Amino acid sequence: MSLSTNHSTAPFGRGQCQTIDLVGKTALIDAHWQPRVVAEMNDYQFKVVKVEGEFVWHRHADTDETFIVLEGELRIDVRAGPSGDTSIVLRAGQMAVVPKGVEHKPSASAEVKLLLIEPRGVANTGEGPVSERTVENDQWI
Numbered sequence: 001m002s003l004s005t006n007h008s009t010a011p012f013g014r015g016q017c018q019t020i021d022l023v024g025k026t027a028l029i030d031a032h033w034q035p036r037v038v039a040e041m042n043d044y045q046f047k048v049v050k051v052e053g054e055f056v057w058h059r060h061a062d063t064d065e066t067f068i069v070l071e072g073e074l075r076i077d078v079r080a081g082p083s084g085d086t087s088i089v090l091r092a093g094q095m096a097v098v099p100k101g102v103e104h105k106p107s108a109s110a111e112v113k114l115l116l117i118e119p120r121g122v123a124n125t126g127e128g129p130v131s132e133r134t135v136e137n138d139q140w141i
């Protein structure tokens with residue numbers, strides 16, 4: 001699977017100066033753990049994703065990662081973060097930032113819709129090996 005950045009898939013305007021229905025966008029995604037870009041701000045991307053079940057432990061060496069829950073309840077297990085090993089629980093309207101370099105594992109016992117904010121080009125499985133969970137970047141919806 002290619003993880004190369006492909007800006008040619010970005011729509012003209014990169015999602016700017018338009019109303020974006022975040023929950024409505026998630027309805028267009030047909031599988032869990034498949035982030036889709038809805039807009040960019042400078043070098044950052046806003047990605048919607050539906051998740052259910054457990055993701056893999058991973059970390060992002062070069063960037064923090066923001067999770068904003070739109071629907072459902074997301075759990076993020078964190079290893080050796082600023083508060084030690086911990087679990088964060090986020091419900092609709094709540095957010096958390098995982099610092100760069102900190103191992104984390106999102107999970108959801110039922111479907112969760114969320115918004116991710118991270119720099120363009122970040123691999124969803126972080127620095128770890130490419131796996132069946134790894135998703136090609138810059139897929140717009």
Ligand code: NI
Nearest residue numbers: 058065124126
């Ligand atoms: Ni992550």
